[in-house]
């Protein structure tokens with residue numbers, strides 16, 4: 590039977606990716622660095638069979654087909670998997686998110702990573718994590734990093750065919766057991782500007798993008814050193830600066846892109862004020878949505894959770910440790 594199920598975890602970038610030098614292959618301008626999250630994951634079952642009339646993806650109970658963006662994200666990896674394996678039957682995929690979909694908590698990353706892992710296995714392909722990372726990248730750039738637990742770096746690469754643009758694990762899941770991410774959910778609505786369209790517009794129009802492009806490799810290099818030394822303060826400071834550069838660049842896009850909600854700004858101010866007084870040490874990050882994520886160490890989780898829960902507009906606080914590698918599961922969703 591050509592059927593397999595995989596589970597992959599979401600990741601949050603400490604050093605951000607935003608902007609492609611190749612739109613079709615999804616090749617970024619610079620490297621990014623992420624932590625995989627234990628608490629947010631996607632499980633996906635894929636089957637190839639003549640029984641199915643057409644390719645489809647059922648995502649949290651809703652069915653998508655070619656022509657719809659949830660499905661079309663998977664087209665490039667799927668056609669590569671078909672080419673490499675020779676599998677010609679129609680595909681059914683069923684996917685279950687344990688993340689608030691498209692609310693800026695990287696469900697596209699865990700979803701795409703789980704999909705490529707399950708689809709490659711269902712097609713009988715025996716491929717390395719590096720090759721799966723390349724396949725996932727073609728679906729959603731940040732998904733390249735969800736093929737690894739712990740901390741990962743996505744190499745931008747220099748080749749035009751994308752063969753050297755993949756993620757690689759830097760630090761394993763259990764190497765930094767005190768590391769935490771506190772996610773503050775301020776809205777569960779779908780984001781206003783999809784990352785694909787938003788980043789294209791940023792590259793085309795933001796006068797700040799060029800400066801960030803120069804700075805990003807320096808940030809990644811310094812961050813790797815801090816990570817290797819488990820120097821949380823330096824890591825946090827660079828991560829917060831990468832977040833600030835991402836959102837300043839978004840805001841300087843024409844027309845401007847603003848993902849922050851009033852509650853996001855309140856959370857940021859709360860964290861910064863408490864850091865200044867030495868109450869706790871947390872560093873802010875945000876992606877293409879209003880959710881605020883705070884990097885911290887285990888001993889500050891309680892104080893940070895209490896502080897952000899008191900901010901009006903914060904609907905939910907989810908604490909995550911460092912997550913594992915993706916895995917194949919023997920139980921299928923259908």
Ligand code: PMV
Nearest residue numbers: 602606729730731784876877
């Ligand atoms: O891979 P995409 O298209 O979901 O892009 C996501 C980009 C950010 O999440 C905003 C930053 C990142 O590096 O994950």
